Amino acid sequence: MKQRLLLVLSILAFGLESYSQEGIPVYFDYLADNYYLVYPSMAGIGEGAKIRATARKQWFDVQDAPNLQTANFHARLGDSNSGVGVIVFNDANGYHSQSGAKATYAHHLKLGGDARYLNQLSFGLSGTYLQSRLDESEFVSPGGIPDGAIGNGNIRAGYFNFDVGLSYSKMEFYSHFAITNLLTGAKRNLYRVNRANPNNVPAIDNLRRYLVSAGYIFGRNAWQYEPSVLFQLTEWTREKTIDINAKVYKDVDFGRIWGGLSYRRSFDGATFINGDTFGEQRLQLFTPIIGANIKNFMVSYNYSYQSGSAIIDNGGFHQITLGYDFGQRERRYDCYCPAAQ
Numbered sequence: 410m411k412q413r414l415l416l417v418l419s420i421l422a423f424g425l426e427s428y429s430q431e432g433i434p435v436y437f438d439y440l441a442d443n444y445y446l447v448y449p450s451m452a453g454i455g456e457g458a459k460i461r462a463t464a465r466k467q468w469f470d471v472q473d474a475p476n477l478q479t480a481n482f483h484a485r486l487g488d489s490n491s492g493v494g495v496i497v498f499n500d501a502n503g504y505h506s507q508s509g510a511k512a513t514y515a516h517h518l519k520l521g522g523d524a525r526y527l528n529q530l531s532f533g534l535s536g537t538y539l540q541s542r543l544d545e546s547e548f549v550s551p552g553g554i555p556d557g558a559i560g561n562g563n564i565r566a567g568y569f570n571f572d573v574g575l576s577y578s579k580m581e582f583y584s585h586f587a588i589t590n591l592l593t594g595a596k597r598n599l600y601r602v603n604r605a606n607p608n609n610v611p612a613i614d615n616l617r618r619y620l621v622s623a624g625y626i627f628g629r630n631a632w633q634y635e636p637s638v639l640f641q642l643t644e645w646t647r648e649k650t651i652d653i654n655a656k657v658y659k660d661v662d663f664g665r666i667w668g669g670l671s672y673r674r675s676f677d678g679a680t681f682i683n684g685d686t687f688g689e690q691r692l693q694l695f696t697p698i699i700g701a702n703i704k705n706f707m708v709s710y711n712y713s714y715q716s717g718s719a720i721i722d723n724g725g726f727h728q729i730t731l732g733y734d735f736g737q738r739e740r741r742y743d744c745y746c747p748a749a750q
Contacts, residue, residue: 431616432509432539432570432589433479433498435641437671437696438463440654441709441730442747445483445494445513447620447639448585449533450574452515453492455749457736458484461707465728475502483513484735490517496535509539511572526580527742527749533574537590540567541599566599570616580744584623590616617644624654626745633658633745635669649676650692658745664702671696671711700730707732 435447443461445451465477483494494513500506515533522528543564574587593615624637639652656669675692693716700709713726742749 431507431618432537432572433496434477434500435620435639436465436477436726436728437652437673437698437711437713438465438479438709438728438730439639440656440669440671440698440711441700442707442732443481443730444585444748446479446481446496447622448574448576448587449494449511449513449535449572450515450531450576450585450587451748452483452494452513452533453485454483454515454517454529454531454576454578455737456485456741457734458482459732459734461730461732463728463730465726467726476500483515485517490519491515492517492533494535504544505542506544507539507541509537511535511537515574525741525743527578527744527746528580529576529578529749531574531576531578533572533576535572535574537570537572538567539570540565543599564599578746578749580742581626581746582624583746583748585621587620589618589620593617613645615645618642619644622652626658626747629745631660647677650674651676656698658747664704666699666701668697668699671698705734705737707734 433446438461439447441461441463442459443463445454445459446461446463460480460482462480463478465475467475477498477500479496479498481494481496483492485492492513492515494511494515496511496513497509499508513533513535515531517529517531520528520530545562545564569592570589571591572587572589573591574585576583576585619642620639622637622639624635627634635654635656635658637652637654637656639654641650642648650673652671652673654669654671656667658665658667671694673692673694673696677691694713695716696711696713698709698711700707707730709730709732711728711730713728715725
């Protein structure tokens with residue numbers, strides 16, 4: 410019974426998170442010139458090609474703590490208006506893990522102006538294959554009595570889906586929109602496999618998530634300032650979060666240095682018991698970020714700290730992003746628009 414309770418609690422804890430994070434979780438690496446990881450329409454947005462790799466680790470002192478690794482490559486196809494990209498990722502959280510790959514095609518339409526004037530509308534489509542895994546090999550019933558809620562093995566289930574995206578860039582202004590896990594009806598059967606009564610376990614068939622963001626870069630001298638926002642909505646659970654971001658850039662001899670701060674807040678609260686009273690807490694994450702562009706190389710680090718009275722651990726979430734840019738010209742457009750350069 411104890412093992413069965415452990416499994417149920419584990420499924421509930423992971424399930425609440427995975428409904429909103431099926432596929433690549435949206436953390437803060439997009440602020441490190443990595444918008445393609447979030448928006449398919451950003452594949453080949455600029456000239457040449459870009460590689461980005463990220464590694465994220467939460468709670469170093471907690472065994473099997475959540476961790477994420479991603480790698481992506483995207484490029485403009487020569488002098489055409491088309492771009493392509495590919496993403497691979499691995500996301501693990503205790504007994505649960507997921508890995509997958511995305512392949513992207515994007516098309517970019519110039520809407521007017523001369524060659525130095527950025528005014529572009531972009532469309533993108535990504536096909537995704539994702540495999541979820543649940544390791545139940547350690548979930549053994551006391552006395553060896555079979556338990557219909559436990560599969561006693563390493564369960565795997567694969568899914569296909571699509572993401573679509575739309576981006577608009579006009580000089581220092583940009584905006585993006587995406588729908589991830591577009592298709593419904595592809596049931597998430599991981600928790601139904603090898604169950605004595607699989608029909609008693611709900612099969613979630615809507616993992617759709619909506620993302621929209623916008624920002625502007627102020628300043629044309631040695632310093633630039635970039636406020637931006639990103640909003641997320643998960644259709645099935647109606648979970649909503651918003652990121653409020655501020656970054657500053659400075660041109661230096663070897664390239665550019667930059668830093669900033671992001672604040673994420675959930676619109677939805679979680680109820681908890683504090684002694685004899687009930688409380689409600691909303692997710693709040695503070696994330697400082699620093700980075701540098703050293704010629705064609707890019708390196709970035711961010712640290713997320715969760716604020717609130719009911720948290721799992723005082724330790725934060727560390728993330729590193731590394732990148733390299735191919736075939737980039739010196740300011741193709743007459744603007745400070747890093748993502749499109």
